[in-house]
Amino acid sequence: MSSPQSPSPLRWFRALRRTRLGEPCLKTYPLECEGLLRRARVTFQAGHTLKESFRVAQLGAVVRMLEEHESDFVDALGKDLHKPRFEAVVSELILVKNEALYAINNLKKWMQPQHVERNLSTTLDECLMVSEPLGVVFIVGTWCSPVETCLVPLVGAIAAGNCTIISPSECTAHTTQLLHRLIPFYLDNECFHVILAGTRDFPEVVELKFDHVFFTGNRSEGTRIAQAAARTLTPVTLILGGKNPCYVDQDCDIDTTAQRIAWARFHNAGQSLVAPFYILCHTTVTARLVQALKCCLTQFYGSDPRESSSYGRMVNLDIFNRTKNILWRSGKVAVGGQVIEAEKYIAPTILTEVTESDPIMQQDIFGPVLPVLTVNNVDEAIAFINKQEKPLCVYAYSSNSKVITRLMSETSSGSFCSNDSILQSLMVALPFGGVGASGMGSYHGRYSFDTFSHRKSCLLRSTRFECVTYLRYPPYEDRNLSLMTWASTLSQKSQGWCHIL
Structure with a gap:
């Protein structure tokens, strides 16, 4: 399949009139x-x-x-989040490209009507489901992953045939302005738009009546x-942050566990909806895990992470101060x-000696802080997780398959991953969302x-066999009701005789 043509000069001119490169992007108001x-x-x-x-x-x-x-996105993410090039490419750009290419390769199949299995009641009919686009949808991204949370949902909206208005986060100004400049150059100017709205404006914008709203962010804004x-009876998809628990069992490879947890918690300076929020560690391995985590941090970021080119910064002073005060x-800082x-x-x-009543366990924190709590067994861990609100992710590290099965089946969460973190939220073949x-x-x-x-459910049938279907019409007679009742009892064994009536 040949690649689409480059944007026409006319489209470049139209987009340039809307926002010239180098000029600041002005806020978009509800009107x-x-x-x-x-x-x-x-x-x-x-x-x-x-x-x-x-x-x-x-x-x-x-x-x-x-x-x-690519270099412009890397530069913008670097300015907004001090995000290393590696993280910008792997955790943002590649994810979006994978989603888009997967959709291109499968779109024909997705768009085809899905036929329902025939039974005796539909032998001469056609029952199928047709996927039709919703209309104009509104996508709100978040500052944690400003490219991925805007463009991955956009890929789905495009594939489904919708027009879309996107609102990137105002906290990541450079990335937001880059999306505002580039999208008109590449996508249809009448179908796809980028607005620059503040979080306070979202309710007023949503009330303009879209056909679907897709929001990624914190619970208060999502509410x-x-x-x-x-x-306005507008359907919504909400991907909300929360406290993702991570259970570390006594039977696990501590060094590998520490590496995977440290990477997941501290990439992007801990600013992630899907990272482990706190550890529930078996009391017999807590000291070893903390020491292993300390070694991992030195290995990842050196003796002074401030000097490391692989470590990010908080997105703004608001979130910096909130994290600092709770920290x-x-x-106890370990x-x-x-x-x-x-x-x-x-x-x-890394914090140790943390209790359930500590401030960090009472609020959602998007920052490079990892509390470690101790439990005596997996039962305590499950009970602790189930006392909290349902999280976006649950993680469990153990070489005991029974422990993993119990955590997976006895807790409820948007997603679950064993012996690793975050990866379940990145796979195109797995649905990802909250509960x-x-x-x-x-x-x-x-x-x-x-x-x-x-x-859309569709039943396609002809006007034949009226000699049978006439039984449903008034005037109602006991004889007809008896026949239909008899047919209904047969349907329990023969998949729907009565429906043909």
């Missing part, structure tokens, strides 16, 4: 959003997004945008968006604890396509 929504809806209703060729071309344009501007969406009021406000720097920190307080709905791969589609 302007209403105009963009109206434009997108007119385009959608004209059927512009329905063709497979259009969707494939737009998905290919997303891939080209990331490839042709406000869900409430605003409910007022100093919880447990490793790290240093902070430098001018650099928004917080060293990778309960950690959100609703899911995405990735086919599940993104389904999230942004309406699966």
Whole structure:
């Protein structure tokens, strides 16, 4: 399949008029959003997004945008989060490209009607489900992973045939402005728009009445968006942060466990919705695990992480101060604890002697702090996890398969991963989303396509066999009711005789 053509000069000119390179991007107000929504809806209703060729071309344009501007994205993420190039490419750009390429390769299959298995009642009928696009959808990204949380849902929205308005996080100004400049160059200017809205504006924007809202972020903002969406009966997908527990069993490879936990907790300076939030460690291996984690941090970031090119910074002073204040009021610092406000720097920190009542266990913290609590056995760990609200992720490290099975089956969470962390949230073949307080709905791969589609049930039948179906018509007679009741009892064995009536 040939790659889509480069943007035309006319499209470049139109996009340039909207926001010239180098100029600051101005905030988009709800009134302007209403105009963009109206434009997108007119385009959608004209059927512009329905063709497979259009969707494939737009998905290919997303891939080209990331490839042709990789250095720009790396630079923007570096300015916003001090994110190392390795992390920017692996945890942001490659994820989006994988999603887009997977969608391109499978789109034809996804778009085909799905036939329902025939039975005696539908022998002469056709029962199928047709996936149709929802319309104009609103995607709100978060600052933790500003490219991935905007563009991975966008891939699903494009694949499903929707027009889309995207709102990247105002906290990551450089990445947001880059998306605002580049998307008009690569994607259809009538179907896809980027707005620059603040979190306080989201409820008012949502009330403009989209066909779906996809939000990634914290619980308080997600709650406000869900409430605003409910007022207009707008369906929502919410991917919300929370306290992801990580159980470390006495039977596990401590060195490997420490490496995988340290990588997951401290990449992007701990600013992640899916990282382990706290450790429930078996009391017999707590000291060994803490020592192994300390060795990992030295191995990863050197004796002074501040000097490491592989370690990030907090996104802004607000989040820096919140993390710093809670850090100093919880447990005992075993490793790290240093902070430098001018650099928004917080060293990778491990806390021991943490209790359930400590401030860090009462609030959601997106920062490089890892509390370690002790438990005597897996029963205590399960009981502790189940006392909390349902998390986005549960992690368990053990070489005992029975322990893993118990954690997986006896706790409830959006996702589960054993003997590693985060990876389950990145796979295109697995749905990812929350449950309960950690959100609703899911995405990735086919599940993104389904999230942004309406699966319409269709029954196609002829007007033949009216000699049988006449039994359902008035005037109602006991004889007809007896026949239908008899047919209904047969349906228990023969899959739906009565439905043909």
